[in-house]
Amino acid sequence: MKPASPSAQFQRVDAEGRIAVKHTPRGSAIDRLYQSGAAKIRFPSPANKSTCEAVLINTAGGLTGGDRLSWTIAAGEGAGLTCVSQACERIYRSPDGEPAHLSIKLEIGRNARLDWMPQETILFDGSALNRGLEADLAADARLLIVEAFVFGRAAMGETVRRASLRDQWVVRRDGKVILADNVRFEGEVDDMLQRRAVAAGDRALATIALMAPDAEEHLDRLRAKFPTLATSAFAGKLLARLTARGAYELRQTLVPLVSLLSGGSEVPKVWAA
Amino acid sequence: MRITAMPTDHLASLRLLTWLSPSFPVGAFSYSHGLEYAVHDGAVTSRTSLAEWIGDLVAQGSFRNDAILLAEAWHAAVAGDLPRLSHAAERAEAMALSRERHLETMDQGRAFLAAARAWIAPPEWDFAMPYPVAVGAVAGTMKVGLSDVCVAYLHAAAANLVATAIRLVPLGQSEGTTVIASLESRIIATAGAAAGSSLADLGSATFMADMVAMRHETMGVRLFRS
Numbered sequence: 001m002k003p004a005s006p007s008a009q010f011q012r013v014d015a016e017g018r019i020a021v022k023h024t025p026r027g028s029a030i031d032r033l034y035q036s037g038a039a040k041i042r043f044p045s046p047a048n049k050s051t052c053e054a055v056l057i058n059t060a061g062g063l064t065g066g067d068r069l070s071w072t073i074a075a076g077e078g079a080g081l082t083c084v085s086q087a088c089e090r091i092y093r094s095p096d097g098e099p100a101h102l103s104i105k106l107e108i109g110r111n112a113r114l115d116w117m118p119q120e121t122i123l124f125d126g127s128a129l130n131r132g133l134e135a136d137l138a139a140d141a142r143l144l145i146v147e148a149f150v151f152g153r154a155a156m157g158e159t160v161r162r163a164s165l166r167d168q169w170v171v172r173r174d175g176k177v178i179l180a181d182n183v184r185f186e187g188e189v190d191d192m193l194q195r196r197a198v199a200a201g202d203r204a205l206a207t208i209a210l211m212a213p214d215a216e217e218h219l220d221r222l223r224a225k226f227p228t229l230a231t232s233a234f235a236g237k238l239l240a241r242l243t244a245r246g247a248y249e250l251r252q253t254l255v256p257l258v259s260l261l262s263g264g265s266e267v268p269k270v271w272a273a
Numbered sequence: 274m275r276i277t278a279m280p281t282d283h284l285a286s287l288r289l290l291t292w293l294s295p296s297f298p299v300g301a302f303s304y305s306h307g308l309e310y311a312v313h314d315g316a317v318t319s320r321t322s323l324a325e326w327i328g329d330l331v332a333q334g335s336f337r338n339d340a341i342l343l344a345e346a347w348h349a350a351v352a353g354d355l356p357r358l359s360h361a362a363e364r365a366e367a368m369a370l371s372r373e374r375h376l377e378t379m380d381q382g383r384a385f386l387a388a389a390r391a392w393i394a395p396p397e398w399d400f401a402m403p404y405p406v407a408v409g410a411v412a413g414t415m416k417v418g419l420s421d422v423c424v425a426y427l428h429a430a431a432a433n434l435v436a437t438a439i440r441l442v443p444l445g446q447s448e449g450t451t452v453i454a455s456l457e458s459r460i461i462a463t464a465g466a467a468a469g470s471s472l473a474d475l476g477s478a479t480f481m482a483d484m485v486a487m488r489h490e491t492m493g494v495r496l497f498r499s
Contacts, residue, residue, distance in 0.1 A: 184476020230484035232371035
C-alpha cells in the first residue's frame with residue numbers, strides 16, 4: 001500500500017491473537033483469549049461441544065513485507081480445539097523484498113487435541129513470507145496440521161513469477177523433536193513449479209501431518225479412499241504431501257481427507273465456501 | 274628414501290574417498306530416494322529428466338538440506354559441542370517425511386558410524402545419527418575440511434542416483450557420466466553455500482520428490498528399499 005506522500009509511514013500490521021481452551025464438565029471452553037491489532041478470533045457454536053471451534057481473522061485483509069502476525073494456541077488437558085481461518089491469508093507483493101512474518105505457537109496438553117487447519121495461503125507475485133510453526137505436545141496429545149499454499153489464483157490467470165516463501169515447522173512431543181518440515185521457494189518460483197521434482201506445473205501445494213498415538217491406524221483407510229495420494233505413516237505420525245492445479249482442485253482432495261482424519265466429522269464450514 | 278609426515282590435505286582427501294566411496298559399507302546401493310517410483314511413474318525417463326531431477330535435489334531439495342545438516346554436525350563436532358550435535362541428529366531425523374526416507378537416512382547413518390570405528394568411536398556418541406549428521410560428525414572430528422566433505426557427500430548422493438537410474442530406466446553408462454558431469458556446478462554451489470549455512474537455512478521445494486518417496490511404499494515389485 002503506497003503512502004500518500006513520501007513522509008507518510010507505511011502502515012504495518014503488527015497483530016497477535018492468543019487462545020487457550022480448557023476441559024470442563026460441559027465440554028471444551030475458552031480459558032483465555034487475547035486479541036491485538038488486526039488479529040481477531042470468533043467462536044461459532046460447534047455441533048459437538050467436546051471440541052471448541054475458533055475462527056482466526058486478519059482484519060487487515062492480508063500481509064505484506066514487514067507485517068507481523070502471530071497466533072498462540074493452547075489446548076489444556078483433556079480439551080479439544082479446531083482452528084480455521086475466516087479467509088485465505090493473502091501475501092501481497094513486498095515493495096522492498098522484506099518478508100511478512102507469521103508465527104504460530106501451538107501447545108497441546110495431556111489427552112488434548114488440536115486441529116490446525118487454516119485455509120490456504122495465497123502468495124502473489126513479488127511476495128515474501130517467513131513462517132514459523134512451533135508445537136509442543138504432551139505424551140498422548142493429538143495434533144493435526146493441514147497447511148496449504150497457492151501461488152497466484154488459477155481462476156484469475158495469475159502467475160507468480162518471483163516470490164520468497166520460507167516455512168519451518170518444529171513439533172516436539174515430550175520435549176523431543178518428532179517432526180521438522182522446511183519449505184523454501186526462493187527466486188524464480190514459476191520456473192521452479194514447472195520442474196518435475198517440484199510440482200510439475202501445479203501451483204497449489206499442501207502438507208498434512210497427524211501426530212497422535214493412533215495416527216498410523218488411519219493409513220490403510222486413507223490409501224483405500226485416496227489411492228493416488230502420497231502418504232506415509234510411522235513412529236506415531238501420519239504424513240501426506242499433495243499438489244494440485246489450483247486451490248479448487250486442492251480442496252476437492254483436502255476436504256474429504258481432513259474429514260476422514262477427523263473421524264468422519266464435518267469439516268468446518270469455512271472450508272466448504 | 275626419507276619418509277616425511279603425510280600432508281594433512283592428502284590424508285583428508287584419502288579419507289573422503291574411502292568414506293564416501295560406493296563400496297563403503299553403508300548399503301547406499303539399496304536406496305533409491307524414491308527414484309524407483311519416479312521412473313515407474315514416468316517422471317524420469319531419460320538422461321535429461323534424470324539430470325533435472327537430481328539437479329533439483331542438489332540445488333533446492335533434500336540433498337541441499339542434507340548438506341546443511343552435515344555442516345551443522347561438522348561445526349558441532351569441531352567445537353566438541355555434544356548437545357549441538359545431538360540436537361542436529363534429532364532435528365535431521367524429524368525431517369524424514371516418510372517411513373522409507375527415515376529408514377534410508379537412519380540405516381545409513383548407523384552403518385556409517387559402525388564402519389567409521391576404524392578411525393574413531395567416541396563413547397559419548399550414544400545416540401542415533403541420520404546419515405548426513407554421522408558424516409559431518411566423523412569428518413569434523415577427524416579435521417577434514419567442511420566444503421570438501423559437502424562436495425564428497427553430494428557427489429556420492431548424486432552418483433548413487435545415477436547408478437540407480439542406469440539400472441532402472443535404463444540408461445547407458447556414457448549417458449550416466451554425462452549426467453554426473455552436468456551436475457558439477459550445482460554440487461559445488463550447494464556445498465559452498467552449506468559450509469556457511471545454519472539450520473535456519475533449511476528448506477526444500479522438491480515436493481514431488483518427497484511424494485514419490487511416499488508412493489514408493491505402495492509399489493508391489495521393487496528393487497530398492499526406498
